[in-house]
Amino acid sequence: MRAISLLQPQKLVFGEEALKQFTEDTLASDRKKVWILIAEPLVAALEESVETIKKAGIAVELVIYEEGEPTFSLYEEYLEKARVFGAESVVGIGGGSVLDLAKIIAAMQDCDQQLDNFVGLNLLPVRKIHMVCIPTTSGTGSEVSPNAILLDEGTLEKKGIISPFLVPDATYIDPLLTLNLPPKITAETGIDALSHCIEAFTNKFSHPLVDDYALRGIRLIGRNLHKAYENGQDLDARSAVALGSMYGGLCLGPVNTAAVHALSYPLGGKYHVPHGLANAVLLPEVMSYNMNSDLEKHAQIAIAMGAEEGASLRETAQNGVEKVRELVSLCNIPQNLTELGVQKEDVGELTGLAMKVTRLLKNNPKELTVQDAENIYCRLF
Numbered sequence: 001m002r003a004i005s006l007l008q009p010q011k012l013v014f015g016e017e018a019l020k021q022f023t024e025d026t027l028a029s030d031r032k033k034v035w036i037l038i039a040e041p042l043v044a045a046l047e048e049s050v051e052t053i054k055k056a057g058i059a060v061e062l063v064i065y066e067e068g069e070p071t072f073s074l075y076e077e078y079l080e081k082a083r084v085f086g087a088e089s090v091v092g093i094g095g096g097s098v099l100d101l102a103k104i105i106a107a108m109q110d111c112d113q114q115l116d117n118f119v120g121l122n123l124l125p126v127r128k129i130h131m132v133c134i135p136t137t138s139g140t141g142s143e144v145s146p147n148a149i150l151l152d153e154g155t156l157e158k159k160g161i162i163s164p165f166l167v168p169d170a171t172y173i174d175p176l177l178t179l180n181l182p183p184k185i186t187a188e189t190g191i192d193a194l195s196h197c198i199e200a201f202t203n204k205f206s207h208p209l210v211d212d213y214a215l216r217g218i219r220l221i222g223r224n225l226h227k228a229y230e231n232g233q234d235l236d237a238r239s240a241v242a243l244g245s246m247y248g249g250l251c252l253g254p255v256n257t258a259a260v261h262a263l264s265y266p267l268g269g270k271y272h273v274p275h276g277l278a279n280a281v282l283l284p285e286v287m288s289y290n291m292n293s294d295l296e297k298h299a300q301i302a303i304a305m306g307a308e309e310g311a312s313l314r315e316t317a318q319n320g321v322e323k324v325r326e327l328v329s330l331c332n333i334p335q336n337l338t339e340l341g342v343q344k345e346d347v348g349e350l351t352g353l354a355m356k357v358t359r360l361l362k363n364n365p366k367e368l369t370v371q372d373a374e375n376i377y378c379r380l381f
Contacts, residue, residue, distance in 0.1 A: 004207045007146050007253045009133075011170040014246065016235075018174035022134060023049040025170065026058065026089070031130055033059045035087035037078065037102045039094030040064045042136055045177060046093060061085045065094060069268060069275060070101040071151045075115060079105050089130040095189065096140025096275070099133045100148040103166045106131035115150075115161070121359065124163035133168040136177040138228075138241040139189025139276050141196055141249020143171040147256075149275075156269035157353060167253070173246055175239040183229050187331035188276030190225040190241050194218065194324070195279045196248030199257040202290060202297050203363045210255045213247040215304050220244030222305035222327065229331045258364040260286045263373060266353035273340050280333045281340065284325040285376050291317050293365035337380045347377045 013021045026034060034053065038046060043062065050060050063081055066074065082090060082105050090109070092102025107127040108115060118124040133143035142148070146166045149158050178186075197217035200210055221244035227237035263286065264278035291298045295313040302320025303309060305327075310316040325335070334340060342350075351373045355361070361368055 001208070004209055004254045006209070006250065007164050007167045008144060008250065009168045009171040012144065012173075013171070014173045014243065015239075016174065016176055018172040019045075019049060019134065019177065022132065022170075022172040023052055026053050027056050029089070029130075031088040032057070033086055033088045034061075034091060035082050035085050035089070036060060036062050036091040036093060037065050037098055037105070038062060038092075039098055039136065041180070042093055042177065061087075065098045065101070068097070068272070069151055070097050070149075071153050072115065073153060075101060075104055075150060079108055082109055087129060089132065091132040091134065093134040093136060095135070095137040095185075096142045099135060099140065099142040100150065102133065103131060103142070103168065104148045104150070104161065107163070107165055118161050118163070119159045121162045122164070124161055124165050127165035131168045132170045132172070134172045134174070134177070135242075135245070137181060137185060137189040138178055138238070138245035139192040141193060141245055141252055143168060143173065144246055144249040145252035147252050151269055156266070157356065158265040158269055160359065162253075173242055175235060175242045178238050178242060179233055179235065181232060183232065183331075185276075186232065186241075187225065187229050187333055188274055188280055190221055190228065190245070190276075191280035191283060191328060191331070191333065192276035193241070193245035193248040194221045194225070195260050195283050196251055196257060197221065197244070198283070198287065198301060198324075199260055199363070200248070200251035200255040201301065202294060202365050203255050203258055204365050205255055205363055206297075207255060210251050213250050215300065217244040217247035217251070218301055218304040220247070222323070226327060226330050256360065256363055258360055259290070259368050262357035262360040262364075262368075263354045263376060265357055266350040267337075267340065267342065269353060270346065270350065271340065271342055273342075277333065277340070280328050281335060281337065281380060282376070284321055284328065284335075285379060287321045287324060289368075289372070289376060290364065290366050291321060335380075337377065342381075344378070344381050347374055350377055
């Protein structure tokens with residue numbers, strides 16, 4: 001069995017009232033300037049914590065994150081704000097976009113090089129600023145991963161910076177912060193988390209240690225996401241999906257994702273389709289494409305999802321694909337690219353962009369050619 005490295009936050013707090021623990025830990029630290037990047041709908045939820053921290057003599061700058069996925073230009077804008085403030089601790093509170101950007105800002109605040117120099121695997125050499133992540137959607141797993149993804153507006157490519165120095169110092173996962181998440185975002189981010197687990201489990205470089213996390217995540221998300229979608233106040237369902245998302249995030253560093261994500265990136269880059277939505281549309285089709293590469297693992301996915309066991313591994317595996325398709329449908333997520341506004345004549349361009357994401361395509365359990373990628377896109381119109 002090959003060696004594998006798990007990179008995790010030094011402190012990981014999961015459960016109700018985790019936000020209170022963040023406040024207490026901030027008060028107990030010697031950092032006196034806390035810069036917080038936050039999604040606007042969450043400002044009220046953080047108000048009490050911010051006031052408590054300020055009363056202790058700690059300077060807090062609360063910066064509202066604009067809507068949309070992070071770009072290189074947004075990175076430059078927010079990095080300058082953090083530098084002017086002189087942050088000693090950078091905190092991201094929100095969905096994956098907020099967390100990814102906060103992680104990059106913490107790493108680059110004291111760096112005089114261009115971010116482009118660190119695009120890729122293990123090129124970012126250091127981070128000196130303390131970093132905290134508090135997720136409020138159950139999707140990207142960024143709060144426990146070494147990954148950050150930004151859109152390069154010039155090339156329409158989503159570029160990944162992957163480094164041990166992007167793993168937060170501390171992460172606080174509080175399911176209470178997800179209770180008011182709209183059903184649409186609940187569904188899309190939940191399927192994103194499910195895709196992390198499924199792609200890690202079926203990955204060409206999968207590993208038994210990560211398989212355990214992945215299967216737990218598949219079971220938790222597959223059996224609870226629709227409940228959370230139907231009733232956002234169902235704290236048990238919210239907690240289960242948040243935990244499943246965390247497991248998915250823990251899979252991202254040592255194993256990572258594959259063709260689903262590679263094919264989804266161009267949809268976000270060219271059409272600004274939200275990342276989770278793009279993955280949700282692609283996931284069943286890519287699973288169907290990959291299924292024959294490992295029927296046993298795809299059958300295990302089916303059982304974890306709660307699908308019926310068939311008369312053969314192939315039948316069970318196919319039941320799993322249909323179970324994922326059913327979950328996407330039950331959550332009212334579009335199941336074709338036409339509904340996302342994608343034009344069929346752009347398939348060639350989308351395929352070209354997807355085939356550049358070699359860091360993920362090399363992980364796919366079945367080789368994906370240019371023609372295969374085009375076929376997958378075309379079947380979704």
